[in-house]
Amino acid sequence: MEKTSRDPAMTDVARLAGVSHQTVSRVLNNHPNVREQTRLRVKAAIKELDYRPNRAARALVTGKTQLIGVVAQNSTLYGPASLLSAFEEAAGEAGFAVSVGRVKVLDRDSIAAAVERHRDQRVAGIVVIAPNSSAADALADVPAGVPLVTVDGDPDRSTPLVTVDQAKGAFDATKHLIDAGHETVWHVSGPADWFDAAGRVQGWRAALDATSAEVPPVVAADWSAASGYRAGQMLARMPEVTAVFCSNDHLALGVLRAMSERGRNVPHDVSVVGFDDVPEAAYFIPPLTTVRPDFAAVAHETLGLLLEQISDGETTRPRRTVAPTLVKRNSVAPPR
Amino acid sequence: MEKTSRDPAMTDVARLAGVSHQTVSRVLNNHPNVREQTRLRVKAAIKELDYRPNRAARALVTGKTQLIGVVAQNSTLYGPASLLSAFEEAAGEAGFAVSVGRVKVLDRDSIAAAVERHRDQRVAGIVVIAPNSSAADALADVPAGVPLVTVDGDPDRSTPLVTVDQAKGAFDATKHLIDAGHETVWHVSGPADWFDAAGRVQGWRAALDATSAEVPPVVAADWSAASGYRAGQMLARMPEVTAVFCSNDHLALGVLRAMSERGRNVPHDVSVVGFDDVPEAAYFIPPLTTVRPDFAAVAHETLGLLLEQISDGETTRPRRTVAPTLVKRNSVAPPR
DNA sequence: CGACCTGGTGTTATCGCTAACATCACCGGC
DNA sequence: GCCGGTGATGTTAGCGATAACACCAGGTCG
Numbered sequence: 001m002e003k004t005s006r007d008p009a010m011t012d013v014a015r016l017a018g019v020s021h022q023t024v025s026r027v028l029n030n031h032p033n034v035r036e037q038t039r040l041r042v043k044a045a046i047k048e049l050d051y052r053p054n055r056a057a058r059a060l061v062t063g064k065t066q067l068i069g070v071v072a073q074n075s076t077l078y079g080p081a082s083l084l085s086a087f088e089e090a091a092g093e094a095g096f097a098v099s100v101g102r103v104k105v106l107d108r109d110s111i112a113a114a115v116e117r118h119r120d121q122r123v124a125g126i127v128v129i130a131p132n133s134s135a136a137d138a139l140a141d142v143p144a145g146v147p148l149v150t151v152d153g154d155p156d157r158s159t160p161l162v163t164v165d166q167a168k169g170a171f172d173a174t175k176h177l178i179d180a181g182h183e184t185v186w187h188v189s190g191p192a193d194w195f196d197a198a199g200r201v202q203g204w205r206a207a208l209d210a211t212s213a214e215v216p217p218v219v220a221a222d223w224s225a226a227s228g229y230r231a232g233q234m235l236a237r238m239p240e241v242t243a244v245f246c247s248n249d250h251l252a253l254g255v256l257r258a259m260s261e262r263g264r265n266v267p268h269d270v271s272v273v274g275f276d277d278v279p280e281a282a283y284f285i286p287p288l289t290t291v292r293p294d295f296a297a298v299a300h301e302t303l304g305l306l307l308e309q310i311s312d313g314e315t316t317r318p319r320r321t322v323a324p325t326l327v328k329r330n331s332v333a334p335p336r
Numbered sequence: 337m338e339k340t341s342r343d344p345a346m347t348d349v350a351r352l353a354g355v356s357h358q359t360v361s362r363v364l365n366n367h368p369n370v371r372e373q374t375r376l377r378v379k380a381a382i383k384e385l386d387y388r389p390n391r392a393a394r395a396l397v398t399g400k401t402q403l404i405g406v407v408a409q410n411s412t413l414y415g416p417a418s419l420l421s422a423f424e425e426a427a428g429e430a431g432f433a434v435s436v437g438r439v440k441v442l443d444r445d446s447i448a449a450a451v452e453r454h455r456d457q458r459v460a461g462i463v464v465i466a467p468n469s470s471a472a473d474a475l476a477d478v479p480a481g482v483p484l485v486t487v488d489g490d491p492d493r494s495t496p497l498v499t500v501d502q503a504k505g506a507f508d509a510t511k512h513l514i515d516a517g518h519e520t521v522w523h524v525s526g527p528a529d530w531f532d533a534a535g536r537v538q539g540w541r542a543a544l545d546a547t548s549a550e551v552p553p554v555v556a557a558d559w560s561a562a563s564g565y566r567a568g569q570m571l572a573r574m575p576e577v578t579a580v581f582c583s584n585d586h587l588a589l590g591v592l593r594a595m596s597e598r599g600r601n602v603p604h605d606v607s608v609v610g611f612d613d614v615p616e617a618a619y620f621i622p623p624l625t626t627v628r629p630d631f632a633a634v635a636h637e638t639l640g641l642l643l644e645q646i647s648d649g650e651t652t653r654p655r656r657t658v659a660p661t662l663v664k665r666n667s668v669a670p671p672r
Numbered sequence: 673c674g675a676c677c678t679g680g681t682g683t684t685a686t687c688g689c690t691a692a693c694a695t696c697a698c699c700g701g702c
Numbered sequence: 703g704c705c706g707g708t709g710a711t712g713t714t715a716g717c718g719a720t721a722a723c724a725c726c727a728g729g730t731c732g
Binding site: 347361396 | 687690691
Binding site for chain 2: 006052053054055056057059060063065067074075076078081082085086088089092097098099100101102104117119120121122224225226228229250253254256257260261279280282283284285
């Protein structure tokens with residue numbers, strides 16, 4: 001077995017190539033003033049030694065890391081999980097490593113602690129997936145000077161923000177139900193302190209207002225299928241309910257089950273629309289019409305906004321929304 | 337607006353506390369030979385300046401980072417996503433940052449590239465969530481000397497491995513169906529090259545063998561509800577099928593829909609069991625009996641194994657499995 | 673033809689920390 | 703009462719990169 005000697009450093013490459021370490025550094029950073037021949041010699045030496053630059057040393061001298069910190073809730077909710085995954089991929093492609101700080105609950109202290117951990121790491125920027133108001137509040141504590149982008153955060157706050165256009169998605173969904181002939185549309189909403197949920201309520205109401213339809217009371221739930229089921233049990237008993245827009249697909253699943261148990265056929269007795277387009281939505285009974293957010297686009301906008309801040313210190317257009325699309329399946333029909 | 341001066345460094349703390357920077361370092365690293373009074377003075381100075389050690393500088397001199405790299409597929413499959421989330425939380429609690437390298441497909445090249453990126457970062461250790469054989473193959477390329485733990489990987493390979501006891505979960509599920517009175521149990525399996533799927537097939541077969549039940553052919557699918565639906569359409573036409581064990585909950589969802597369309601009642605005509613216990617499983621129609629893996633336990637075992645390697649260079653017990661539990665709901669009944 | 677630029681390269685200082693050694697006061701033991 | 707040990711602290715030397723400047727050859731220009 002060979003003795004583990006230390007990893008090759010820049011000076012080792014320099015020695016092998018017969019140049020100074022500074023020239024190696026120039027090659028690595030694509031400085032213009034290096035002769036082509038020298039450049040090739042250095043590159044050959046790098047390859048031969050399997051040299052890889054020490055990021056710690058570079059970070060020490062430049063004062064910058066190639067790390068982005070993300071604060072996200074420790075949940076497996078489809079939306080946040082998809083978003084995170086998409087962001088990690090986008091950042092990776094841009095040459096940034098992503099360090100994820102999971103938080104059990106989205107309260108002020110937990111988020112502050114996660115942000116602190118990231119600052120300890122001296123991340124180049126921080127992304128906070130802050131879908132509810134307690135999370136948004138915590139951002140007030142984040143010192144200025146740290147590039148920061150919020151995703152799904154508070155639209156009324158001034159920090160750079162990227163978000164799915166919840167209102168538009170909800171509007172389209174509701175409009176689709178009205179266009180099918182329903183007099184009005186009921187709404188099972190997510191938790192009131194979530195901005196996503198609030199935006200969807202808003203879009204739903206706007207669609208009803210636009211057609212002068214009566215606005216029934218919001219049925220409040222959390223995001224779970226369980227709460228959707230409970231809401232559904234109530235709605236199933238009300239014969240005047242013929243169309244329900246649910247704030248996410250799992251709520252819709254719960255509603256579907258409640259309707260099925262009460263013998264109300266979906267879509268012929270009651271039409272249902274969800275939000276998120278989870279992969280299995282097409283296999284609900286019946287296949288669910290829903291709204292699909294473009295998480296990859298959100299991730300790219302977020303990264304763009306963050307990189308802008310990192311390089312310029314400022315952002316030109318600190319607010320971006322991404323429009324979702326309506327996916328039509330078989331859970332909507334005209335009322336009979 | 338204040339001019340942004342550089343972050344405080346150890347020497348700043350030292351000056352304020354009236355000691356040398358080395359003493360500050362000793363306080364930070366809990367060295368024994370520091371007078372209590374000095375220690376307090378230094379701590380006060382740290383607090384006053386909001387000093388935070390520069391990890392890059394520390395990493396540079398010690399040659400070690402507090403970073404763990406994870407390689408995971410860019411998917412929102414419930415199992416892997418839960419596992420990742422749990423691991424990030426566990427690592428965070430242990431004071432490690434987690435850098436996630438997402439990979440679009442689990443092939444050899446992608447994984448090798450992700451591992452390289454992590455080595456560039458000089459991570460202290462790497463976790464690879466390698467649920468299928470192409471991923472496992474890629475690990476052969478990882479040079480020795482990098483602490484590495486595989487999750488859901490190849491049981492036949494010699495790298496340290498943590499995994500859910502798939503066979504036991506499948507055995508229990510199958511046994512449960514047989515105990516309910518079914519003559520045999522059909523199986524809709526996940527992709528053949530996934531170890532999880534293979535383990536579940538094995539457990540299912542073992543349970544049938546143990547009771548001398550006939551072993552029907554495996555119905556191959558991928559993990560999606562779509563493929564479960566197709567499998568279900570076939571099974572629904574076969575009157576002799578009274579019990580189906582599905583390799584995950586989404587497959588089960590597809591099967592449920594196919595049964596429902598064919599007018600076969602679950603559980604009275606056909607019993608169905610899934611695997612994973614996704615949060616909405618209790619709200620399928622009917623509520624799904626399934627097997628729940630303990631992802632938090634897997635995460636902790638993984639972290640433990642990795643930290644052992646990081647500190648000792650070796651591992652005593654490089655293979656750990658975590659037993660899942662059967663969750664009984666309403667999708668199982670005696671045959672009629 | 674000497675002053676001056678400029679492209680290619682090397683030399684030196686520096687980032688903020690830890691390791692190793694140096695220093696010094698104080699202690700007990702022979 | 704001198705000597706070696708020990709606890710508390712300071713001093714110095716790196717870790718491996720980049721930045722800033724120095725240097726030198728060769729070409730341009732007045």
